[in-house]
Amino acid sequence: MAKKEQSLCDCHAIHDEVIERVRNGMPENKDFYDLANLYKMFADNTRVRILWALSREEMCVCDLAVLLGMTKSAISHQLKSLRLSNLVKYDKQGKIVYYSLADDHIKDIFEKGFEHIHE
Amino acid sequence: MAKKEQSLCDCHAIHDEVIERVRNGMPENKDFYDLANLYKMFADNTRVRILWALSREEMCVCDLAVLLGMTKSAISHQLKSLRLSNLVKYDKQGKIVYYSLADDHIKDIFEKGFEHIHE
DNA sequence: TTAACGGTTGAATGATTGCTCAACCATTAA
């Protein structure tokens, strides 16, 4: 019963010791789920450009729309996803909503990514 | 003409200086495209678990299938994506194909991700 | 040669997702 996952598999293990070693120390499913969802936010051209822009300066929706050549609506939809993922925070001043990165932590993820593609 | 992107935008700039500062030093579109595609590989539950497993040990397709409770086919399809993105390499020995991470660089991306979700 | 096994592949399908469009809310200026 500890191996209920194997039931969906259409083959048998070849190196049991390897599987056992890797299974030990494997993060919980929730962690992988959260991790995949985090990377999903960086996995779209529009969102990654928004995040990069906000890593430089706090910006409002219209300015982001002009910068990226997209509609307010498209930008706003993506900002909502980023908000729900706690990657950006906002600050409403009058009619204008200023968005910024939720924490500087996020810049690190960029740097690792750029390092890799410029290997 | 340097601002052809603005044509698709449905509003006008509010803080021109901000836009100008951010536009300067903005990576090329190709970089963002590559970056998004890199993160896309981490943005799926199955692929992120495969990558994590391979960050621990070299593994063959069947063992990955058993470990993750999925069919050989599903694993093989995802390994193909990872191969095309140059994130994994393989080594065929007889009937068995051993997969491993293409470079240790990739572990760093994991660590930054785990750091973030465990903030 | 044949059968079994590890692995790959392409088409099909269901699910997810990014953008558009139109309507709408909130704030400010007229």
Add this chain to the structure above:
DNA sequence: TTAATGGTTGAGCAATCATTCAACCGTTAA
């Protein structure tokens, strides 16, 4: 009060994508 502006929202649509299924390839053992 009204109109204009910055921004949000939900439905709808097209595109992307992850898995399944069935067929297939390459290697090895019988």
